[in-house]
Amino acid sequence: MNSRIWHITTNTFREAVRDRVLYNLIAFALLMSGAAVLVGQISIGIERLVVINLGLTAVSLFGIVIAIFIGIGLVSKEIDKRTLYTVLSRPVRRWEFIAGKFFGLSGTLVVNTSFMAIGVFAALLYVSPHLQSSDASVLVALYFIVLQFVIITALALFFSSFSSPLLSAVFAFSLFVIGSFAEDLRGFAKLAHGFTHWMATGAAYLVPNFSALNVISQVAHGEPVSSQLVLYNTAYALVYSAAVLAGAVLIFEHRNLK
Amino acid sequence: MAAIEILGLEKTYSVGFWRKRPKCALQPLHLTVEDGEIFGFLGPNGAGKTTTLKMLMGLVFPTGGTARILGMELDDPKMKAQIGFLPEQPYFYDYLTARELLKYYGQLSGLEAKRLSARVDAVLTKVGLKDAADVQLRKFSKGMLQRAGIAQAILHDPKVVFLDEPMSGLDPMGRREVRSLIEEMKSEGKTVFFSTHILSDAEALCDRVAIIHLGELRGVGVVAALTSGVHNSVEVVWQGAAIPSGVKALGAECHLAGDTTRVVIPEEKQEDVLDALRRDGLRLISVTPVRTSLEDYFVAQLAPGKSDVTSGVSS
Numbered sequence: 001m002n003s004r005i006w007h008i009t010t011n012t013f014r015e016a017v018r019d020r021v022l023y024n025l026i027a028f029a030l031l032m033s034g035a036a037v038l039v040g041q042i043s044i045g046i047e048r049l050v051v052i053n054l055g056l057t058a059v060s061l062f063g064i065v066i067a068i069f070i071g072i073g074l075v076s077k078e079i080d081k082r083t084l085y086t087v088l089s090r091p092v093r094r095w096e097f098i099a100g101k102f103f104g105l106s107g108t109l110v111v112n113t114s115f116m117a118i119g120v121f122a123a124l125l126y127v128s129p130h131l132q133s134s135d136a137s138v139l140v141a142l143y144f145i146v147l148q149f150v151i152i153t154a155l156a157l158f159f160s161s162f163s164s165p166l167l168s169a170v171f172a173f174s175l176f177v178i179g180s181f182a183e184d185l186r187g188f189a190k191l192a193h194g195f196t197h198w199m200a201t202g203a204a205y206l207v208p209n210f211s212a213l214n215v216i217s218q219v220a221h222g223e224p225v226s227s228q229l230v231l232y233n234t235a236y237a238l239v240y241s242a243a244v245l246a247g248a249v250l251i252f253e254h255r256n257l258k
Numbered sequence: 259m260a261a262i263e264i265l266g267l268e269k270t271y272s273v274g275f276w277r278k279r280p281k282c283a284l285q286p287l288h289l290t291v292e293d294g295e296i297f298g299f300l301g302p303n304g305a306g307k308t309t310t311l312k313m314l315m316g317l318v319f320p321t322g323g324t325a326r327i328l329g330m331e332l333d334d335p336k337m338k339a340q341i342g343f344l345p346e347q348p349y350f351y352d353y354l355t356a357r358e359l360l361k362y363y364g365q366l367s368g369l370e371a372k373r374l375s376a377r378v379d380a381v382l383t384k385v386g387l388k389d390a391a392d393v394q395l396r397k398f399s400k401g402m403l404q405r406a407g408i409a410q411a412i413l414h415d416p417k418v419v420f421l422d423e424p425m426s427g428l429d430p431m432g433r434r435e436v437r438s439l440i441e442e443m444k445s446e447g448k449t450v451f452f453s454t455h456i457l458s459d460a461e462a463l464c465d466r467v468a469i470i471h472l473g474e475l476r477g478v479g480v481v482a483a484l485t486s487g488v489h490n491s492v493e494v495v496w497q498g499a500a501i502p503s504g505v506k507a508l509g510a511e512c513h514l515a516g517d518t519t520r521v522v523i524p525e526e527k528q529e530d531v532l533d534a535l536r537r538d539g540l541r542l543i544s545v546t547p548v549r550t551s552l553e554d555y556f557v558a559q560l561a562p563g564k565s566d567v568t569s570g571v572s573s
Contacts, residue, residue, distance in 0.1 A: 007365040011351070018353040081349040086410055089315045089343035089420075090366045091335035257317040 004092050005100045012104020013111075016070055025062050025069075026112060030119040032058035047127035052138060052220040055120035059113060060145045060216070064176055067109055067149050071156025072168035074101045079257055088257070095249045102157055102245055109149040117142050134222040140230060141219040147237035151208045152176055154241040158248040162255065179210035208240055259329050261418050261449035262291035262314070266323030269309050283309045284473045286323055291451055291466075296444050298464035298481075299453040300556060306473040307453035308346060311422050315343050327418060339368060342411035346422040346453075348403060352396035356387050356406050359395060360413055367414040377413060385409045385439065401432035408439055412448075419443055421452035425459050437463060461552040469559045476559035484555045491548040492528050495520040497541040504534025522548060 016022060036054035075098070078084035087097060120142075124135065155175055159168035178185070182204060189200035213233055215225050266286040272278040284306040291297045301307050312318040314325055316332050330337035350359055360378045369377060382388045385405040390398070398406065404424065411419055424440070425433045433456075440463055443450050454460055460467055461481060469477040477484070496519055501512050505521060508531070512521045523531055528545065535542055 003368075004366055007362060011362055015351065015353055082345050082347075083349060083351055085312075085315065085317055085345040086343060086348070086350070086363065086407075087366060088317060089338065089341065090363065091338040091368060092366050093335070254319075256319055257312070 002096060002099075004096050005103065008087075008092075008097060008100025009103040009107065012074070012101050013107050016105065016108040019070070022066060022070075022108075022112070025066050026115055029058045029062040029116045032062075033116070033119040033123045036123055048124065049220045051120070051123045051127055052141075053216060055123055056138070056141050056145065056216045056219070059116045059120060059142065060148065060214075062116070063109055063113060063145060063149050064152055066112060067105065067152045068156050068169055068172045068176075070108070071105055071153050072160050072165045072172065074105065074157050075160040075252065076163070076165050076168065084257065094253050098157065098161070098245065098249050098252055102153060102241075105153045105157075106150050109153065110146055113142060113146055113149070132222075134219075134224070137215075137219040137223070137225050140225045141215050143230070144213045144215055144233055147233055148210055148213045150237055150241050151210075151213075151244070154244040154248070155208070158244050158251075161248045161252040175207055176210060179208040180214065181211060182207055182209040183211040209236065213237070259293065260290045261293045261295075262289070262297075262325070262327050262451060264289040264310075264314075264323070264325045267310065267313055267320050267325050268322045269306075269313060269318065270321045282473050284313075285475075287470075287475055289468055289475065289478065291449060293449055294444070294447055295465040296440060296450045296452070296463050298460035298467035299451065299470065300455065300457065300460055300467050301453070301470040302455055302560065304472075305470045307470060308422055309473075310470075311343075311420055311451075311453060314420065339414065340417045342414070342416040342419045344404075344407045344411045344419075344421045344424055347426060348407040350395050350403065350406060350410075353394060355392045355394055356382060356398075356409070357391040359406065360409055363410045364413050369414055377415075381409045381413050384412075384442075386435065400427050401429065401435070404428060404432065404436060405439075408436065412443065416448065418449045418451065421450065423454055424452055425454060425456055433459065457552045457556055467552070469556055471560050477555070481552060484552060491522050492525050493520055493522050493544075493546045493548055494528070494531050494535075495543040495546075496535055497543060500538065500540060502531075502534035502538045502540065504537070505531055518543060 033051070033055040036051045036058075039050050039054060075084075078087070084097070088094065117139075120138070121131075124138070125131065152172060152175075156168060156172045159171045163171070185200065185204040185207070189197060189204045192200050212229075215229075218225065264287050266288055267284065268286045269282075269284040271281045271283055273281045287306075287310065299307050299310065309318060313320045314327065314332065316338075325332055327337050328340055351362075354362065357378055360381060361374060364374045364378060379388070379391075382391050385408055387402065387405055387409065390402060395403065395406065404427075408421075408424065411421070421440070424436050428436065437459065440450055440452070452463075464481050466478065466480050467484070468475060497517065499514050499517070499519055501519065505512065505523075508523060508527055510521045510523050512519050521531070525547075532542065532545070
C-alpha cells in the first residue's frame with residue numbers, strides 16, 4: 001500500500017482508539033450480549049436463538065453507530081480544525097487522504113467487531129457449552145456485518161467530504177434504514193408501473209442493499225449460508241464502496257477548503 | 259531562480275443562495291520572492307493574505323493566474339516536499355503527543371524512518387518543546403501549539419517556509435521566540451514568506467514587504483526604502499516643563515512626559531528652537547530626525563485609490 005495512505009490509515013485508527021466514546025459503545029454492545037443470556041431464559045430451547053439474534057443485532061447496531069459517529073467527522077472535522085491544511089501542504093494527494101481515512105475507520109470497525117464477537121461467542125458458550133457446526137454460520141453473519149460497516153463507512157466519508165456532520169449523519173443513517181428494506185423496495189418496484197416503476201427501480205438499486213447482508217435471523221435458526229451468497233455479497237460490498245469512495249474523491253478533489 | 263513567482267493569481271467566490279454574486283477575494287496578483295529572503299505579506303483582516311497562502315498551498319483553487327514555487331507547479335509533489343506551511347491559529351490532532359505529531363508529519367513528508375527520530379528530537383529541541391515531547395497536544399498552551407506548528411513546518415528541512423500570522427495571539431515572550439526562529443530560518447538559507455498585520459514584527463524581520471488591501475496589491479518594496487522617506491522634521495527633547503517663548507511662537511504642539519518636554523518641528527526651524535532653549539537656560543536632551551515608519555507607509559497605502567505598485571517602489 002502507498003506509504004502515505006498507510007500512515008493516514010494508522011493515524012485514523014489511533015484517533016478512533018483514543019476516543020473514549022468508542023469504549024462506551026463497545027461496553028454497551030457487550031452488555032447487550034450478556035443481557036441476551038437473561039432474555040433467552042424466558043422460554044426453554046430458545047436460548048441459542050435469542051443469544052445469536054440479540055448479540056449479532058447489538059454488534060450490527062452499535063457498529064453502525066460507531067461507523068456513522070466517527071465517519072461523519074472524518075473529513076469535516078479536519079477541515080473545521082484546519083488539521084487538513086498541514087497534511088495537504090505536504091506531498092499527500094487528496095485521494096490518498098480519503099483512502100487513508102476509509103481504511104483507518106474500516107480497520108477500527110474490524111477490530112471492534114472482533115471484540116464484540118468475543119462477547120457474543122462467550123454468551124453462546126454460556127448457554128450451550130458445546131459449539132455446534134452450525135455456529136460457524138455466526139462467523140459468516142459477522143463477516144456480513146463487517147461488509148455493512150465498510151459500506152456505511154464509505155457513505156459517511158462521502159457525505160463528510162462536502163456536508164456538515166449533522167447532515168452527514170442524517171443522510172448516512174437514512175440510507176442505512178432504507179437499505180435495510182432494499183428487498184422490499186425492489187419488490188415494490190416490480191409491482192409498480194410506468195414512471196413509478198422506473199423511479200422505484202432506480203432507488204432500489206441505488207441504495208445499499210443491507211437486507212442481503214443481514215443473515216442474522218437465518219443464522220439464529222441454524223440455517224447455513226451459501227458460499228455463493230458470500231461471494232456475491234463480498235463483490236457487491238467492494239464494488240459499492242469503491243463507487244461511493246470514487247464519488248467522495250471526485251467531490252473532495254474539487255473542493256475549495258475555505 | 260526566484261523562490262516564489264506569483265503570476266496573476268486571482269480568486270473570486272460566488273456568494274448568495276438563490277442569486278449568486280461574484281465576490282472578489284483577490285485581484286490578479288503579481289509578486290516575486292527571491293531566494294533566501296524574509297518576505298512580509300501585510301494587510302488588514304480580510305485583505306486576501308490567507309486566500310493567497312491557501313492558493314499557494316493548493317487548498318483553494320485560483321480563478322485565474324498561476325504561480326510557481328522553486329520553479330515547480332503548485333500541484334507538484336516534489337515541490338510540496340520542499341515547502342513547509344503553518345496555517346493561522348493552528349489546531350493539531352490533540353490526542354497525539356508532540357513527538358507523535360511530528361513523526362506523523364515526517365512520515366507524510368517522506369522522511370526515512372531511521373532519520374526521522376533524530377530529526378524529530380532535533381526540531382523539538384530547536385523550538386523549545388523537548389521537555390513536553392511526550393505530552394498530549396490538548397494540554398499545550400497557545401504558545402506551545404504555535405511552536406509545535408513551526409516545528410512541523412521545518413521538520414523536513416524545507417527550502418521555503420510559509421507562515422500565516424505566526425505571531426497571532428502570542429504574548430511578548432512568545433512573539434520574541436517565534437521571531438528568533440524566523441531569523442534562524444533565514445540564517446539557514448531558507449526563504450520565509452509570512453503574512454501578518456503586526457507591522458512591528460514585519461519591520462524587525464523582513465527584507466521586503468508587500469501590502470495588500472481589499473484583495474489588491476498596494477505596495478511592494480524593501481523595508482528600509484519604504485521607511486527612509488524623511489519628513490523633513492525633527493523631534494527636539496529638553497529637560498523640564500517650561501516652554502520657551504520662541505517655541506510657542508512656532509505654534510507647534512509640545513508634549514510633556516515625566517520631567518521632559520518634546521516637540522516636532524520643521525527641520526529649517528531647528529536652529530531657532532535650539533537658540534530659544536539656550537536663551538532660557540534649558541538643558542537639551544536630544545535632536546532626532548523624524549522618519550516614516552512602516553506603519554505610516556502602511557496606513558498611507560490603505561487610502562482609497564492609493565497604490566505604489568505602479569509608481570515603481572520596489573527593489
